[in-house]
Structures are given as structure tokens and as C-alpha cells.
Amino acid sequence: MxxxxxxxxxxxxxxxxxxxxxxxxxxxxxxxxxxxxxxxEPTTAPTPVWTPAATVVPTTRAPTPTPTWNGVAKELGFVDPSTYQIDLTRETPGITAPPSGSMPNVTWVTYTTITGQWSGTTGIFHIPTPYWRLDYTRIVPMNEEFPRFNLQVMDADDPNRFVKVITLNRPDFIGYNTTNSTAYRQSQWNTKFYEGNRNYYFVINTLGITSYDLQVQVPESYV
Structure with missing residues (x-):
């Protein structure tokens, strides 16, 4: 080839x-x-394995016990105002609207007392009733020239809420006498609060006041 x-x-x-x-x-x-x-050789994708989700068992929180009262008035002390970390110089009036209808005749009993002379901030107290009253007839001025008493009722559960502001100036003290110091104040110097079952505290500012004795009162029917 x-x-x-x-x-x-x-x-x-x-x-x-x-x-x-x-x-x-x-x-x-x-x-x-x-x-x-x-x-x-062609590869085959692995078959996913299904894993059941873990069962979440809900937990329950024990309810906060409601403070009880034995019917004996207790005295409320004062604390450092910085405890509440709010601006205590504001005097914003709050609103305590009355409930619908008229309130039945109520016999009031003293629940807490606050006594002093100077400005201060009280500790927190709990109102165990649906409404209450503050009696401030026992305020003694040094004279009738420059007395001033200012009390701010604060909601301890909501630090930004002023429940009510009570202010007494010189005209409120005209007519004061040492022999019958509370006679002309009985129908004037008390305030009802149409709310309750909450925590409160007071911010008090005084000028020219010898002493004050405040009484937080609750309806006797709830004792």
C-alpha cells in the first residue's frame, strides 16, 4: 500500500x-x-426530614394580692421627693368627675393620717375602696398675713397624672381663730375623689403654716 x-x-x-x-x-x-x-452518576437531592415544633406550655403569673385593712387608721410618712423622678413644680389640676347619679349618704372613717408643718412628699398609700375623701380642715396658720398650703394628689400608678391640686391662700384663712379652728371649714375643706382601688401619694408645699393634720377617709360600709 x-x-x-x-x-x-x-x-x-x-x-x-x-x-x-x-x-x-x-x-x-x-x-x-x-x-x-x-x-x-446523577445525584438525587436528600429528602427533607420534618421535625415537629416544640409545644409551648403557657405560664400563668400569680395575681398581686390586694392589701387588706384592719379598720385602724395608720399614719403616712414622708420620703425624698426625688423618689418619684418627676417634676413636682407643676400645678396641673386633675379631674375627679362624679359618678352618674347621686352618691348615697356615706359615713366616713379615717383610713390614713398625715401630720406635719413643712413641705414634703409622702409615701405611697393604697385606697381599697371605689371612692374616698380627703379632709384638710385641721390646718393651722401662723397668722393671717402670708399662709399658703398647696397639696398635689398624685397617681402612683401613673407618675404623669395629677389627680387633683388643692391650694389654700390668705383669703381661705381669714376668720381663723384658735378656739374654734375648724368650725367654719367643715363643709368647705374636704374633697371627694370618685375613684379608688389605686395607689396615691401627696406632694405638699407650705408657707406660714404652724401645723397640718390631713385625714384620708373611706366609706364605713367597706370596712
Whole structure:
């Protein structure tokens, strides 16, 4: 066989190989593998395993016990005004609206007393009834020239709420006498609060006052 014939044979074999490795896969859509390496086996995605969610058991908080009262009046002391961390210089009057209808006749009993002479901030006290009264008839001025008494009733559960502001100035003390100091005040110097079952404290400012004796009163029917 001549050299030229041998070259034709080699060329023909090469064409056949190329047709088998390239052209046929392209026509059939199979991947082209020129080097004859084995194709990797197809992988299957792992089947996800479902894990049930943990069951949450709700917890219950024990209710806060309601303070009880044994019917004996207790004296309320004073604390540092910074305890409540609010601006005590504001005198914003609060609103204690009366309930619908008229209040029945009530016999009042003293629940807490506050006695002193100077300005101060009381501790927190709890009112165990749906309404209460503050009696401030026992305020003694030094004279009738410059007496001033200011009391702010604060809601201890809401430090930004002024329940009521009570202010007594010189005209309120005209007519005071030492022999019958509370006679002309009985119908005037007490305030009813048509709310209760809450915590309160007082902010007191005095000028020219010898002494004061405040009485927080509650209805006898609730004792």
C-alpha cells in the first residue's frame, strides 16, 4: 500500500471517530465527551426530614394580692421627693368627675393620717375602696398675713397624672381663730375623689403654716 493510500485510510478513520464522538451527541442532545471519561452518576437531592415544633406550655403569673385593712387608721410618712423622678413644680389640676347619679349618704372613717408643718412628699398609700375623701380642715396658720398650703394628689400608678391640686391662700384663712379652728371649714375643706382601688401619694408645699393634720377617709360600709 502506498503512502498516499495509507494517509487516506487514517483520515477516514478519524472522520468516523469524530462523527461518533461529536456529531451524534449533538444531534441526539447527549453531552459531548471527547476524552471518553465516564459520565458522573446523577445525584438525587436528600429528602427533607420534618421535625415537629416544640409545644409551648403557657405560664400563668400569680395575681398581686390586694392589701387588706384592719379598720385602724395608720399614719403616712414622708420620703425624698426625688423618689418619684418627676417634676413636682407643676400645678396641673386633675379631674375627679362624679359618678352618674347621686352618691348615697356615706359615713366616713379615717383610713390614713398625715401630720406635719413643712413641705414634703409622702409615701405611697393604697385606697381599697371605689371612692374616698380627703379632709384638710385641721390646718393651722401662723397668722393671717402670708399662709399658703398647696397639696398635689398624685397617681402612683401613673407618675404623669395629677389627680387633683388643692391650694389654700390668705383669703381661705381669714376668720381663723384658735378656739374654734375648724368650725367654719367643715363643709368647705374636704374633697371627694370618685375613684379608688389605686395607689396615691401627696406632694405638699407650705408657707406660714404652724401645723397640718390631713385625714384620708373611706366609706364605713367597706370596712
Amino acid at each position: 502506498e503512502k498516499q493510500d495509507l494517509l487516506y485510510v487514517v483520515l477516514a478513520v478519524g472522520i468516523v471517530v469524530i462523527m461518533a464522538l461529536v456529531v451524534k451527541p449533538m444531534v441526539t442532545g447527549e453531552p459531548v465527551n471527547l476524552f471518553g471519561t465516564p459520565e458522573p
